[in-house]
Amino acid sequence: MVTAQAAREKARTGARRGGREENERLILEAAEAVFAELGFKGATTGAIAERAGLPKANVHYYFPSKDDLYRAVMARVLDRWLAAASSLDDSDDPKDALTRYIAAKMELSRAMPLGSRIFASEIMRGAPAITDHLETTLADWVARRGAIVRRWIAEGKLAPVDPKVLFYMIWATTQHYADFARQIEVLNGGRPLSDEQFAEATRQVARTILRGVLA
Numbered sequence: 001m002v003t004a005q006a007a008r009e010k011a012r013t014g015a016r017r018g019g020r021e022e023n024e025r026l027i028l029e030a031a032e033a034v035f036a037e038l039g040f041k042g043a044t045t046g047a048i049a050e051r052a053g054l055p056k057a058n059v060h061y062y063f064p065s066k067d068d069l070y071r072a073v074m075a076r077v078l079d080r081w082l083a084a085a086s087s088l089d090d091s092d093d094p095k096d097a098l099t100r101y102i103a104a105k106m107e108l109s110r111a112m113p114l115g116s117r118i119f120a121s122e123i124m125r126g127a128p129a130i131t132d133h134l135e136t137t138l139a140d141w142v143a144r145r146g147a148i149v150r151r152w153i154a155e156g157k158l159a160p161v162d163p164k165v166l167f168y169m170i171w172a173t174t175q176h177y178a179d180f181a182r183q184i185e186v187l188n189g190g191r192p193l194s195d196e197q198f199a200e201a202t203r204q205v206a207r208t209i210l211r212g213v214l215a
Contacts, residue, residue: 026052031073036114074130077115082141094152099206106202109178116178161213
């Protein structure tokens with residue numbers, strides 16, 4: 001029988017062999033897939049370990065519980081979404097900044113659709129696992145970027161708009177391409193959008209939103 005101490009030593013050995021960052025990446029990507037397929041209740045760390053191709057002990061070495069792993073998946077999704085708004089910080093032209101932000105969010109919906117679906121499911125359940133993250137990290141992000149939008153309005157660069165309404169509109173539209181990918185595929189003749197179709201959709205989303213807010 002393998003003792004708990006032996007299991008922990010095996011996990012440490014595996015962590016050293018594979019590299020911490022690489023193992024965490026494998027685990028988080030596997031967790032995204034399993035949580036998206038089975039939901040939080042149906043997912044198990046055993047299934048996640050199998051999907052990652054790692055011993056279950058390795059999963060628990062990095063993430064002691066399923067709750068810890070789930071929160072890490074959610075934080076990873078949120079962090080990437082919030083980082084996509086860097087254009088709002090480094091450009092003083094709202095047309096350029098918002099166009100690049102929308103494009104970045106669209107690309108994340110294409111690259112990380114499972115994370116978006118897990119996030120949507122979590123919010124629909126009342127966000128029990130990430131309320132603290134929403135009340136701190138997200139609230140701070142909205143306050144700081146909202147100040148940028150209000151400055152653009154004061155400078156006559158944007159029409160009067162509640163910054164939160166603008167952000168909600170961008171989030172809802174861009175994340176639709178992840179959360180409702182199957183619907184889009186069906187309406188596209190049963191095929192995923194091609195690179196050209198997705199690029200055109202990104203341009204149309206940006207144009208439509210900007211027409212409503214640019215001064």
